Amino acid sequence: xxxxxxxxxxxxxxxxxxxxxxxxxxxxxxxxxxxxxxxxxxxxxxxxxxxxxxxxxxxxxxxxxxxxxxxxxxxxxxxxxxxxxxxxxxxxxxxxxxxxxxxxxxxxxxxxxxxxxxxxxxxxxxxxxxxxxxxxxxxxxxxxxxxxxxxxxxxxxxxxxxxxxxxxxxxxxxxxxxxxxxxxxxxxxxxxxxxxxxxxxxxxxxxxxxxxxxxxxxxxxxxxxxxxxxxxxxxxxxxxxxxxxxxxxxxxxxxxxxxxxxxxxxxxxxxxxxxxxxxxxxxxxxxxxxxx
Amino acid sequence: xxxxxxxxxxxxxxxxxxxxxxxxxxxxxxxxxxxxxxxxxxxxxxxxxxxxxxxxxxxxxxxxxxxxxxxxxxxxxxxxxxxxxxxxxxxxxxxxxxxxxxxxxxxxxxxxxxxxxxxxxxxxxxxxxxxxxxxxxxxxxxxxxxxxxxxxxxxxxxxxxxxxxxxxxxxxxxxxxxxxxxxxxxxxxxxxxxxxxxxxxxxxxxxxxxxxxxxxxxxxxxxxxxxxxxxxxxxxxxxxxxxxxxxxxxxxxxxxxxxxxxxxxxxxxxxxxxxxxxxxxxxxxxxxxxxxxx
Numbered sequence: 336x337x338x339x340x341x342x343x344x345x346x347x348x349x350x351x352x353x354x355x356x357x358x359x360x361x362x363x364x365x366x367x368x369x370x371x372x373x374x375x376x377x378x379x380x381x382x383x384x385x386x387x388x389x390x391x392x393x394x395x396x397x398x399x400x401x402x403x404x405x406x407x408x409x410x411x412x413x414x415x416x417x418x419x420x421x422x423x424x425x426x427x428x429x430x431x432x433x434x435x436x437x438x439x440x441x442x443x444x445x446x447x448x449x450x451x452x453x454x455x456x457x458x459x460x461x462x463x464x465x466x467x468x469x470x471x472x473x474x475x476x477x478x479x480x481x482x483x484x485x486x487x488x489x490x491x492x493x494x495x496x497x498x499x500x501x502x503x504x505x506x507x508x509x510x511x512x513x514x515x516x517x518x519x520x521x522x523x524x525x526x527x528x529x530x531x532x533x534x535x536x537x538x539x540x541x542x543x544x545x546x547x548x549x550x551x552x553x554x555x556x557x558x559x560x561x562x563x564x565x566x567x568x569x570x571x572x573x574x575x576x577x578x579x580x581x582x583x584x585x586x587x588x589x590x591x592x593x594x595x596x597x598x599x600x601x602x603x604x605x606x607x608x609x610x611x612x613x614x615x616x617x618x619x620x621x622x623x624x625x626x627x
Numbered sequence: 628x629x630x631x632x633x634x635x636x637x638x639x640x641x642x643x644x645x646x647x648x649x650x651x652x653x654x655x656x657x658x659x660x661x662x663x664x665x666x667x668x669x670x671x672x673x674x675x676x677x678x679x680x681x682x683x684x685x686x687x688x689x690x691x692x693x694x695x696x697x698x699x700x701x702x703x704x705x706x707x708x709x710x711x712x713x714x715x716x717x718x719x720x721x722x723x724x725x726x727x728x729x730x731x732x733x734x735x736x737x738x739x740x741x742x743x744x745x746x747x748x749x750x751x752x753x754x755x756x757x758x759x760x761x762x763x764x765x766x767x768x769x770x771x772x773x774x775x776x777x778x779x780x781x782x783x784x785x786x787x788x789x790x791x792x793x794x795x796x797x798x799x800x801x802x803x804x805x806x807x808x809x810x811x812x813x814x815x816x817x818x819x820x821x822x823x824x825x826x827x828x829x830x831x832x833x834x835x836x837x838x839x840x841x842x843x844x845x846x847x848x849x850x851x852x853x854x855x856x857x858x859x860x861x862x863x864x865x866x867x868x869x870x871x872x873x874x875x876x877x878x879x880x881x882x883x884x885x886x887x888x889x890x891x892x893x894x895x896x897x898x899x900x901x902x903x904x905x906x907x908x909x910x911x912x913x914x915x916x917x918x919x920x921x
Contacts, residue, residue: 576875583868583888586895593885597874604878 336360336483339392341385341408341415342429343370346455347398349462350428350488354396355379357487364388385409386418394484395425401573402435409450410442421447424480428469430454430509432577433502434584440473440498449477452498454505455489458566466490470508472500506581509574513595513612515549516571520616523557528623534558553613562610562617569608572599628652630776631684633677633700633707634721635662637751639690642720642780644669645757646688649779654683677701681710686773687717693865694723701731713739716769718777720761722746722862724869725791725798726876728764732790741769744790746797747781748804750858758782762800764793798873801866802884805904807841809887812908815849820915826850848905860907861900864891 336359340351343365351374355361361379364387365371371381382388385408389395395415397408405427409415415425425448427436436452443450451473461467469489471478478494485492495504522545526536537554540546556562575596582589598615605621607614620626631654632643643666647653653671656679657663663673674680677700681687687707689700697719701707707717717740719728725744732742743765753759759781763770770786777784787796814832815825829846832838848854867888874881890910897913899906 572875572878576872579871579875579885579888580868582892583864583871586892588889588893588896590886590889593889594882596871597880597882597885600874600878601880602878604880608878 337391337393338362338484339364339382339385339388339395339415340374340379340398341365341388341395342398342404343374344398344400345459346428346462348373349459350396350398350467351379352377353462353465353487354484357483359484359487362388362391384413384418385415386413389415389419389423389425392419392423394481395419395423396481396484397425397427397429399427399429401429402431405429405431405435405439409439416443416446416448419446419448423448424451424477425449426451426453426471426477426481426484428453428455430505430574430577431502432580433472433499433506434581436472436502437499449474449480450498451477451481452501453481453485454501456505456508457489461490462488469493470495470501470504472496472502472504473498502577503581506574506578509571510578510589510592512549513571513575513578513599514591515547516553516612517595517598517615519547519550519554520557520613520619523554524616524619524623528625556611557613557616562614564609565611565613567608568599568602568610568612568614571612572596572603572608575599628686628776629654629684631655631674631680631687631707632666632671632689633657633680633687634690635666636690636692638720638747638754640665641751641754641757642688642690643671645779646776647671649776651776652683654680656680676705676710677707678705678710681707681715682712685715686776687711687715688720689717690720692721692862694727697721697723697727697731702734708735708738708740711735711738711740715739716741716743716773718743718745718773720745720747722797722801722866722869723794724872725764725794726873728794729791732765741766742790743769743773744793745777746793748797748800749781753781760800761785762787762793762796764788764791764795794869795873798866798870801863802870802881804841805863805867805891805907806883806887807839808845808904809890809907811839811842811846812849812905812911815846816908816911845903845905848903849908854899854902854906854909856901857903857905859901860891860894860904863904864888864895864900867891 338359339362341364362382363374363379364382440450453471455467457467467489468491471494523533526533628651630651635657647669654674655666655671656674728744735742745763747759747761749759760783761781763786818825818828893910
């Protein structure tokens with residue numbers, strides 16, 4: 336399949352490599368030309384702009400930072416919309432506000448381009464291994480078209496619903512993981528400050544109803560004090576902001592997500608933004624009069 | 628002085644009349660012509676666009692709802708920016724994000740126009756009584772030129788700092804006020820559910836360290852179950868989005884504000900956006916059917 340790929344950062348680069356390995360004919364574009372080099376070396380061709388990339392493609396995929404970036408590459412000057420033929424399927428795999436995804440979908444549809452929002456979960460590890468979870472929103476036809484590409488980069492691939500539904504699922508995912516990381520950190524800090532070995536507590540909890548993947552994986556990394564990302568705190572802060580903006584738009588009461596978002600604000604403000612989100616433990620330690 | 632005025636809501640209407648009574652010439656514009664009627668009857672001159680208001684005035688006041696409204700009135704085709712002469716002053720008394728106030732100030736400065744962000748506190752009552760608290764951001768020289776005009780509108784005028792500082796102060800004002808409304812609502816809800824007369828509790832508290840304007844006014848409304856606005860809760864809901872966005876931008880934890888924002892989200896979902904913010908009491912009751920007043 337002729338695929339165009341935009342955005343070759345920590346997530347985008349390995350995803351694009353997996354598409355090449357899957358036998359797809361790949362054209363790439365990135366804002367910084369030097370980030371295209373590893374892909375060109377591996378056999379992809381480079382495009383001069385998202386528009387030029389879209390001209391040659393049956394499917395375009397973007398993996399960029401935030402909604403304004405998606406708007407820019409899809410609808411901006413020399414964007415996908417100005418080069419793409421009617422019938423093109425454009426897939427954005429970045430994490431952005433559901434309402435922004437819906438608005439972009441509507442504007443692309445006016446030019447005959449079918450848009451899927453398909454954010455992922457699984458981090459850099461999942462991107463490299465090709466085992467990302469993909470949650471897609473948009474038409475069934477577009478989802479079917481993108482399927483051969485998704486198969487190269489993801490494992491658990493779910494068509495959640497209409498336009499925006501993928502981003503809603505991702506936001507829900509970030510509520511559960513954000514609040515989850517905070518509660519595991521609170522529990523382990525509570526144990527430690529009560530004079531009990533947090534490793535034993537974790538082990539005990541893993542057998543019961545408080546067991547979870549976050550307690551297992553993130554909890555272990557907290558015990559190891561391994562704060563290397565993984566998933567950087569500032570990115571989780573950005574995602575919690577998406578959650579809180581959506582709650583405000585909808586008139587939704589999300590007390591725990593709101594508290595968690597404030598903790599992520601404090602992390603970024605106190606210089607922990609580049610560390611893994613489990614560094615929320617350090618923040619709790621500081622707030623409890625410890626070293627952190 | 629030749630003045631311009633845009634915004635004829637609950638706040639703007641009486642404020643413009645105070646300026647007229649102060650002996651100033653007032654050019655006005657509103658989207659709906661009939662909305663200007665009370666002003667025209669008092670001697671104001673109607674214009675066909677914001678640009679024409681700007682052409683007629685040395686100082687223009689805007690009191691509109693949200694960030695997008697301010698930007699539109701200033702920068703849309705036919706907007707104020709098209710009509711301003713160099714040396715003019717725009718006094719924006721709306722409540723908007725500090726960042727937007729700064730960016731509007733920057734764009735206007737390029738054409739030699741000064742912006743003062745000058746949001747107010749005191750509500751419709753304060754606007755009518757000309758007793759508003761006015762918090763000003765911008766250059767001191769510009770403030771001194773318009774100070775006699777602001778004195779026609781308010782009794783407390785504080786130069787908080789540079790561009791955006793007025794809006795930061797207003798965000799803090801909203802933070803304290805609405806968080807206190809929530810605290811008063813929780814206290815009175817607790818009283819009622821514990822089987823104690825909330826009005827007696829309110830009276831007892833008013834004399835002590837917990838006494839406040841909010842306990843007096845909003846607490847009074849809660850006890851009387853008078854939820855007609857006042858200040859419509861949807862405006863506080865909007866202001867909290869500004870607050871939470873600033874916390875995110877600055878990497879700043881505001882744990883209590885974040886919780887209050889969630890209660891306001893619930894208030895909106897329950898359909899009380901156009902009622903008074905005292906309705907936060909009803910949000911608590913809605914979570915516990917059977918505990919409400921009536």
